Amino acid sequence: MPLLQTDKTPVPTPDHKRYFIEKLGLTERLMERCLGEALSAGGDYADLYFESVTSTSLGIDESLVKSASQGISVGCGIRVLSGERTGYAYTDDLSSARLLRAARTAALIASGPAKQPIAGFRHTSDKPTLYPITGATADAEIATKLLLIQRADRAARDFDPRITQVRAGFNDELRRILVAASDGTFASDTQPLARLNIFVIAHDATADNGAGSTTRGTSGGGGRVTLDYFEGAHSPEHFAREAARTAILQLNAIAAPAGEMPVVLGPGWPGVLLHEAVGHGLEADFNRKKTSAFAGLIGQKVASEKVTVVDNGRMPNRRGSINVDDEGNPTQETVLIENGILRGYLSDKLSSRLMGAPNTGSGRRESYHHIPMPRMTNTYMLSGTDQPEDIIKSVQRGLYAVNFGGGQVDITNGKFVFSASEAYLIEDGRVTQPVKGATLIGSGPEALKFVSMVGNDLALDEGIGTCGKNGQSVPVGVGMPTTKLDRMTVGGTG
């Protein structure tokens, strides 16, 4: 990979970068020296990933504010690519001595003559940002956040006297990143992220035909937003009532059915199906290594023609959105499946170079401790033309699942699961009784071939998703319209 020479014309330093230059005392000269050191044993490419995260967490429990914490983490990860090889080292000490030492450690992956140190960065002007730029948490904001969780606590308790326990938490962070690479990349971003969570317990001694019943309900939401987001449609009351409603509903839920049957998924968070069934299997690293059940299927039919799935990192304020990925590339909207045909993979710098495929800006990492890899952002299915009511009406006997816990996939054999937390029986075209939680299982390259109806009501989730891959967690979003799968295996006991 050629090392890119750029002119030295000074450009105004955008705000994101200023933090690292002014506050942490880093200079472009030092970064160039580190990259030079990183390529001192050869290698095709090197990058520096500086990260500074400040986070706050507040929790209310039994109507008492029992927890409050703040954390600061600052560090730099240095990577060297040499063919298919990756060398990596990080340091939480940003002194030039420690940075250079980390660079020398990462350099050990390569064994060849030194590459020329780079001679200047390509400063990109910051794109219109997808989310507000906020400063570090102000004390005044703490009071507002406290009020949010106190309101959630009250609203959940007021919803129904059978709500016996309420726990609510507010977590937010401000993540600043700067990526400087030997290909001239010099990009930075400031990424706010906030989330409100509610957990409730409901108890009714007379429920379940007098046997008594205790159930749980959870809800939450947020995104890359400022605090005013949590008013109106996303108020603490909205989330609290939602958690309380699910817990109360479960008090008299019957056993979920067992076996293969038609399944209708509600709009929004059930999109976790797409994340597991196809999303992970389309990450380029698995396909480059041919360890994914989707390897070699580009251009082939992997879903019903009613199915179009995209991954879109550019939706304003979404939890899964980022202006640039953790390799400094702008994010984009990538079509994964178009009318049932597999169109493309999600790739990072390493995968796109080795596969000769476009870089989709999908290189993400949990923190400076981690090597970036292809990841999803916001993954969703586009709306179809069916009315949601008609979809329900079309089912004789089946399951209507509107909310889920988590999901998981084995990308090699394609088998995936996702666990319903709110679901109902459909009997003779009508939604009838609520059923207990159950896990649904299917095969990624097959499941979406059974999609027979797609609603016109695409919705994204409320902003609660965290995706884990190879031990790294990153925030993501999912979405889908009301969708009918003609058959899926439902893991109940009834």
Next chain:
Amino acid sequence: MPTKTAAAADLQQLASDVLARALRAGATDAEAVVYEGDEFSTLVRLGQVETLKESGSRAVGLRVFIASGKAQRTASTSSSDFSRESIDRLVEGAVTLARITSEDPFAGLPEASDFGQHDAAAQHLYFDDVNQQPPADRIRIAREVEAAAMAFDTRIQNSGGGDFDTASSHKILMNSRGFTGEFRRSYCGFSAQPIAHDTDGKMQRDYWYSAARSTRLLEDPVAIGQEAARRTLQRLGARQVRTQQAPVVFSPEIARSIVGNIFDAANGDAIYRHASFFAGMLGERVAGENVTVIDDGTMVFDHKGNLKTGGFGTAPFDGEGLPTRRTVLIEHGILRSYVTNTYTARKLGLARSTGNAARSLAGNPGIGAGNFFLQPGTQPPEQIIADVKSGLYVTETMGFGVNLVTGDYSQGASGMWIENGELAYPVEEITIAGNLKDMYRNISAIGNDLVFRTASAAPTLRIDGMTIAGS
């Protein structure tokens, strides 16, 4: 990158400075934790080194309390930056935050009389050979384990790789009521993840591993690679079975997670808020007569050559400075004890904590297991399988379908179908479901094959009455 380990005295000095400053800033009690760690990992794929990672990191965490009458307010802060300015912010931030929290009569450090610790050296938790091993040797083992898996059978043509990881950490805990403790721990391990192909092109993967506190106790890479290959090949040609009720035999790896749910259900935090099906069940029967479940944070294992190593769940003291201990959770089916930290013990009106406080850098302490296990029975695992006429042998579960409030259990599963006492063919894309309350009572066989490959362990076990959903 191997950091030069800061002298233990420097880290102790930092902890003690942070405490003194917190008290000066208005805290009535404080607790500091200082952590330092090194990690190395390498992945070899198809014989080539694919990644090589080596680094060190450190962090400091502070928890402060402000007393008001008999109640206390509390907050915590953490930082990976040890600069003077950052430590100032750590201290001021914690005290400022604490002032906005609620007074809670149950909050606060343990009583000074409860503190204590085992001799860390006698627990054999740290072996310097893990750090001294040359990277070239680690890469060689990763290469060997993968190569052994790939060479095992021609149906294995691809691989997720062979890896080798090491980690060592140094933790210091200090509080204003006089507790100071510190210990180091080491870890090393390797694994292989082969991929096998069917004649029709379908793929399966599985893995196997070895992990230890000392490099001297790592198993033979060839044997581990071959075992990974066997596990992977066994899955080829897997199919669904029809929906039915049948006995389910859990392999030790999966039995461990079923038994692990007992720890979660007995977690004092879930108990006091009635968010567990074990709430209010102390002294009651919650499992069959054959079930005894123990948490032991003090276990030390004897090996050949007079070598001793502490378990992966062993530590001299817990996250609050209480000595770790052995707690019998279930004795012959009767629930005997919950597992708690100081806060939840107080909430439950118990005399003292069970020493299960788990301290992360920030936040209130949680509750974590030591070495957690189900006592083995007498039957060899082969016998348990041989006794099943028609049923499922589970080697993997997937998903998040475990509800500890209701006990409802529904997970994706794969494994082998048992016919007339023999493993007949592989199955996948099925679910197993039941309720943990019933499942623990319906454990009809427990194997004699208890092996501590991780901090928690369980022998093979059989559970009757579960629903298998398939085609």
